[in-house]
Amino acid sequence: MAIIDLANPTRFIALVNRVLPWLIAVTVLLFAIGLARTMQAPDDYQQGATVKIMYLHVPAAWLGMMAWGIMSVAALGTLVWRHPLADVAGKAAAPIGAAFTFICLVTGSLWGRPTWGTYWVWDARLTSMLVLLLLYLGVMALYWTADDPNRGSRAAAILSLVGAVNLPIIKFSVDWWNTLHQGSSVFRMGGSTISPSILIPLLIMAIAFTLLFVTLHLAAMRNEILRRRVRTMRLMQAQELAEAHS
Amino acid sequence: MQLIGDNLRCVRGGREVFADLNFRVASGEAMVVTGRNGAGKSSLLRVIAGLVHLTGGQLSLDGGIPEASVAEQAHYLGHQDALKPSLSVAENLQFWAEFLRIEGSIEIIPALQAVDLQPLADLPAAYLSAGQRRRLSIARLVAIKRPIWLLDEPTSALDVASQGRLAKLMRAHIAGGGMIIAATHGPIGLDNPRELQMGPQ
Amino acid sequence: MSAFVSLLKRDMRLAIRVGGGALMGAFFFLIVVVMMPFAVGPDLGLLSRLGPAILWIGALLASLLALDRLFATDHEDGSLDLLMMGDMPLELVVAAKAVAHWLTTGLPLVLITPLLALMLNVEPKALGPLMLTLVVGTPALTFIGLVGAALSVALRRGGLLLAVLVLPLTVPVLIFGVAAANTAIIGPTPFGPPFTILCGLSLMSLVIGPVAAAAALRHGLE
Numbered sequence: 065m066a067i068i069d070l071a072n073p074t075r076f077i078a079l080v081n082r083v084l085p086w087l088i089a090v091t092v093l094l095f096a097i098g099l100a101r102t103m104q105a106p107d108d109y110q111q112g113a114t115v116k117i118m119y120l121h122v123p124a125a126w127l128g129m130m131a132w133g134i135m136s137v138a139a140l141g142t143l144v145w146r147h148p149l150a151d152v153a154g155k156a157a158a159p160i161g162a163a164f165t166f167i168c169l170v171t172g173s174l175w176g177r178p179t180w181g182t183y184w185v186w187d188a189r190l191t192s193m194l195v196l197l198l199l200y201l202g203v204m205a206l207y208w209t210a211d212d213p214n215r216g217s218r219a220a221a222i223l224s225l226v227g228a229v230n231l232p233i234i235k236f237s238v239d240w241w242n243t244l245h246q247g248s249s250v251f252r253m254g255g256s257t258i259s260p261s262i263l264i265p266l267l268i269m270a271i272a273f274t275l276l277f278v279t280l281h282l283a284a285m286r287n288e289i290l291r292r293r294v295r296t297m298r299l300m301q302a303q304e305l306a307e308a309h310s
Numbered sequence: 311m312q313l314i315g316d317n318l319r320c321v322r323g324g325r326e327v328f329a330d331l332n333f334r335v336a337s338g339e340a341m342v343v344t345g346r347n348g349a350g351k352s353s354l355l356r357v358i359a360g361l362v363h364l365t366g367g368q369l370s371l372d373g374g375i376p377e378a379s380v381a382e383q384a385h386y387l388g389h390q391d392a393l394k395p396s397l398s399v400a401e402n403l404q405f406w407a408e409f410l411r412i413e414g415s416i417e418i419i420p421a422l423q424a425v426d427l428q429p430l431a432d433l434p435a436a437y438l439s440a441g442q443r444r445r446l447s448i449a450r451l452v453a454i455k456r457p458i459w460l461l462d463e464p465t466s467a468l469d470v471a472s473q474g475r476l477a478k479l480m481r482a483h484i485a486g487g488g489m490i491i492a493a494t495h496g497p498i499g500l501d502n503p504r505e506l507q508m509g510p511q
Numbered sequence: 512m513s514a515f516v517s518l519l520k521r522d523m524r525l526a527i528r529v530g531g532g533a534l535m536g537a538f539f540f541l542i543v544v545v546m547m548p549f550a551v552g553p554d555l556g557l558l559s560r561l562g563p564a565i566l567w568i569g570a571l572l573a574s575l576l577a578l579d580r581l582f583a584t585d586h587e588d589g590s591l592d593l594l595m596m597g598d599m600p601l602e603l604v605v606a607a608k609a610v611a612h613w614l615t616t617g618l619p620l621v622l623i624t625p626l627l628a629l630m631l632n633v634e635p636k637a638l639g640p641l642m643l644t645l646v647v648g649t650p651a652l653t654f655i656g657l658v659g660a661a662l663s664v665a666l667r668r669g670g671l672l673l674a675v676l677v678l679p680l681t682v683p684v685l686i687f688g689v690a691a692a693n694t695a696i697i698g699p700t701p702f703g704p705p706f707t708i709l710c711g712l713s714l715m716s717l718v719i720g721p722v723a724a725a726a727a728l729r730h731g732l733e
Contacts, residue, residue: 186553390589
């Protein structure tokens with residue numbers, strides 16, 4: 065099957081239906097391996113077992129950011145190439161990206177409790193992720209508010225691109241803001257070189273998270289296509305009745 | 311039952327819309343209000359519906375429910391459809407029927423059948439065409455009984471078949487002892503209505 | 512009474528169905544609160560002292576800005592005309608809409624407060640009193656804002672006008688809301704007196720709000 069065939073939503077749905085069971089199986093398997101390796105990974109000499117939150121926290125953060133990247137590419141697809149699947153991809157990615165960002169924030173906060181003594185610190189990294197979550201909520205709100213899915217998706221595409229351009233600036237500003245105010249009390253994560261005993265489980269978890277994202281994203285895209293079909297069919301139902309009536 | 315307008319006068323935004331207006335409509339009668347644009351047809355209907363203050367004169371209903379105002383015994387079909395796009399066809403109608411009911415029963419399904427919208431009952435109102443939206447607001451008049459119908463250009467956006475169906479509903483309403491006051495530019499299919507000419511000839 | 516319940520149900524249904532309308536107020540609240548530390552600085556000690564004030568300002572702005580379209584949509588699609596033609600007094604119509612609005616917008620604000628309080632490092636023992644002040648205070652904000660919403664429909668101007676009209680009227684609620692919340696954190700004055708006054712203000716606005724809003728809507732008819 066050539067990549068161009070995927071442009072057709074019907075073929076896309078057929079493909080997704082075929083691929084999805086395998087993807088789910090591989091994702092579950094990788095999570096099992098990753099979590100098992102995580103259990104065996106060494107504890108931190110200072111933080112003890114709490115450091116294992118990292119194996120969830122870091123991949124979630126990566127995917128939270130990656131989802132915005134996918135949304136930006138999809139936004140280009142919507143605005144420049146007007147690809148029929150692009151805005152579906154963008155719309156489906158937003159809530160999933162928001163969910164991963166939220167997981168990152170929650171795990172970060174739980175990790176913060178034993179290390180910092182409070183659930184939340186306006187640490188530069190966490191704060192950047194929080195702003196990212198707000199941006200996701202904004203894009204989702206835009207999708208919800210639009211009555212017409214086409215118009216909504218173009219507006220959301222523009223917002224995604226503006227966000228993509230702004231994200232580095234936000235990240236830089238937050239770092240600057242944080243160091244400006246907090247000085248020596250800034251918490252710095254890691255610092256030491258990462259040993260393979262930590263790195264390998266982390267990489268497995270990262271791949272598992274990525275596969276989870278792909279699985280969820282494909283399923284969400286399929287659902288969105290079907291949802292739009294239902295909408296079209298209902299519009300047609302109303303129209304047919306209008307014609308039969310006159 | 312008789313609706314009497316005596317020496318009515320209406321001023322809106324500092325402009326006198328109409329003055330010295332007299333009319334009488336009894337049960338089983340229809341009155342068609344004609345006149346060119348800006349003659350005050352819509353204002354008259356809105357005055358009767360209690361939506362615009364009467365500047366002078368007296369409006370009274372003989373033989374209605376004594377404790378209810380004229381507006382509470384009237385249905386008003388204005389230019390807007392008063393429908394919520396995110397509610398289904400049936401939910402829209404059900405809400406207005408429950409809200410506007412004073413006495414008597416609510417008849418949603420017969421009302422939807424009367425305007426031929428029953429197959430779309432569960433569809434969100436957002437999907438309806440202009441004509442279907444209009445028919446849904448007409449269904450409101452059927453779903454609960456109120457003796458006075460105030461219709462402002464009721465046939466706008468309606469195709470010929472729907473106009474015929476509306477005419478049938480109006481005749482049935484009059485035959486059942488109701489009264490109709492309609493502002494219109496052309497014939498709307500009523501038999502020998504009274505006529506009220508507004509503004510200069 | 513059944514008309515009151517149907518209107519309440521309709522407005523809640525609309526708020527839940529239309530484009531996440533109900534959640535938007537909570538989002539706005541979240542964003543306003545998150546923006547504060549960027550201006551104030553990330554110092555947790557300072558934030559925990561300012562916490563109740565920040566949360567109250569956030570709740571104030573979120574409840575008022577969300578009210579902007581309360582009557583405007585009904586006015587634009589002709590529903591307001593029909594709402595006036597029911598046998599239920601307009602005051603009750605307006606009150607039903609306000610109650611629906613509070614349940615779908617004000618209540619979510621109160622419910623996400625613990626999360627935001629956590630981020631502002633508000634002491635756990637202050638959380639209960641803080642939420643109590645918001646539960647009691649946000650209905651007052653909604654019912655005062657109601658008057659502004661009705662006036663902006665009558666004057667056919669939306670947006671900032673509402674905030675300009677209404678914000679000064681909410682000053683007492685803000686004073687006693689924040690004061691009551693602060694007594695639980697800083698002491699030494701008891702929680703009771705400012706909280707009781709807040710309850711009184713809230714009850715008063717429950718009465719004055721609908722009457723004034725209904726009068727504004729009727730006046731808007733000319």
